[in-house]
Every structure is written in C-alpha cells, then in structure tokens.
Amino acid sequence: LKTVHVQNVKFDNYSMEEFLQIFEERLLNEEKTFVVTANPEIVTKANTDPVYRETLNKADFITADGIGVVIASKILKTPLKERVSGFDLMGKLLHKAEQLNLKVYLLGAKDTTLEKAYKNIKAKHPKINIVGRHHGYIDIENEDLVTEIVDLKPDLIFVALGFPKQEYWITKHMHRFSKGLFIGLGGSFDVWAG
Ligand code: UDP
Numbered sequence: 001l002k003t004v005h006v007q008n009v010k011f012d013n014y015s016m017e018e019f020l021q022i023f024e025e026r027l028l029n030e031e032k033t034f035v036v037t038a039n040p041e042i043v044t045k046a047n048t049d050p051v052y053r054e055t056l057n058k059a060d061f062i063t064a065d066g067i068g069v070v071i072a073s074k075i076l077k078t079p080l081k082e083r084v085s086g087f088d089l090m091g092k093l094l095h096k097a098e099q100l101n102l103k104v105y106l107l108g109a110k111d112t113t114l115e116k117a118y119k120n121i122k123a124k125h126p127k128i129n130i131v132g133r134h135h136g137y138i139d140i141e142n143e144d145l146v147t148e149i150v151d152l153k154p155d156l157i158f159v160a161l162g163f164p165k166q167e168y169w170i171t172k173h174m175h176r177f178s179k180g181l182f183i184g185l186g187g188s189f190d191v192w193a194g
Pocket of ligand 1: 108109110135136137138160161162163165185186187188189190
C-alpha cells in the first residue's frame with residue numbers, strides 16, 4: 001500500500017530512504033513540498049479538530065513520527081514500512097543540504113535553544129549553508145518575518161514551533177514562496193541544542 005490510514009490521518013508508506021529520494025528529486029526540481037511528521041498526539045488532534053484535520057490534508061507527505069503510529073498501522077493490518085521521525089529526517093536532510101549546497105532556514109524554539117542548535121548543526125556540517133534563523137515565539141500572522149524568509153529563497157525550511165502551530169504557519173505562508181520543502185519538526189531543535 002502506498003498510503004495507510006491511521007484514524008483520520010493518511011500516511012505515506014515509504015521507508016526513510018524512499019522519502020529521501022523523493023525529497024531530493026523535488027528539491028532539485030524546486031517543487032514546493034509540505035511535509036508533516038505525525039506522532040500519535042497529532043493523530044489524536046486530527047480526530048477532534050476539523051480545522052487541523054483539513055490542514056493536514058494539505059500536506060504532500062505525512063510520515064510516521066513515532067513507533068506508536070507504526071504499531072497502530074500493524075494492528076489495523078495495513079502496516080507502515082517504518083518509523084520516519086522528524087528528528088531523523090531533519091538529520092538526513094541536513095546531510096543532503098550540505099552535499100547539494102541547498103539553502104536552509106531554521107524557524108523555531110527559544111532564542112537560546114536555537115543558537116545552541118545552530119552551533120551544533122554547523123559543527124557537524126561545516127559546509128552547510130544556513131541562510132537564516134529565527135526563534136519560534138512569533139505571531140503566526142506576522143508577514144514581515146515571512147517576507148524576510150521569502151527573500152532568502154531557502155530550499156529547506158525547518159519549522160519547529162510544535163504542533164499545531166507549525167502546520168498552521170506553513171499552510172498560511174507557503175503560497176508566498178516560489179520553492180522550498182517545508183517540514184514541521186516539533187521539538188527537534190531542542191534535541192540539537194543538547
Ligand atoms: N515552540 C515555538 N514556538 C511556540 C511554541 C513552542 O517555537 O510558540 C517550540 C518550543 O520551544 C519547542 C517546540 O516548539 O522547541 C515544541 O516542542 P514539543 O516537543 O512540545 O513539540 P511537539 O513534538 O509536541 O510538537
């Protein structure tokens with residue numbers, strides 16, 4: 001099966017390697033892409049909140065962020081290939097960004113956390129092109145920040161505002177960009193900050 005429903009969320013049934021191949025091709029073609037990494041909390045919210053459910057329906061790809069989702073898919077007898085967590089995907093995409101010289105933008109977390117995460121990412125990927133970054137305590141309606149980010153023409157926009165804010169920010173502003181892979185990453189910057 002190419003897609004697997006777990007309750008109201010439609011997951012794309014690819015392995016990490018398959019997702020990376022698809023994303024690389026879309027990045028090289030400058031095809032805009034919205035990725036959701038959905039954990040059980042996100043599935044639960046999609047069940048009870050129709051606005052959030054509609055927002056998730058706009059995703060180009062939804063990965064299973066958490067073993068709970070994979071276990072649920074097995075119980076439903078439509079097993080997902082594997083867990084593809086936001087944090088792991090971010091690591092692989094950073095590696096790709098460094099290899100392919102893609103422009104990266106980091107949006108999210110507290111200022112001090114973001115600075116630590118930025119330093120640690122640069123330490124692991126010295127040649128990476130991080131074109132900008134901003135903490136995540138922003139008003140979703142703030143268009144000035146979006147204009148700033150649009151002007152940087154990033155290829156990868158990592159949005160770590162926590163759910164549902166990150167998915168609302170992406171779907172509200174993605175139309176202003178001409179390219180870019182937008183991905184909601186929850187608390188991943190906190191992990192990078194150590
Ligand atoms: N965060 C943010 N802006 C907000 C609220 C939260 O940038 O308005 C950040 C917070 O600092 C943390 C992340 O979003 O880095 C949320 O992490 P959590 O693990 O709670 O996210 P979840 O995986 O539950 O989406």
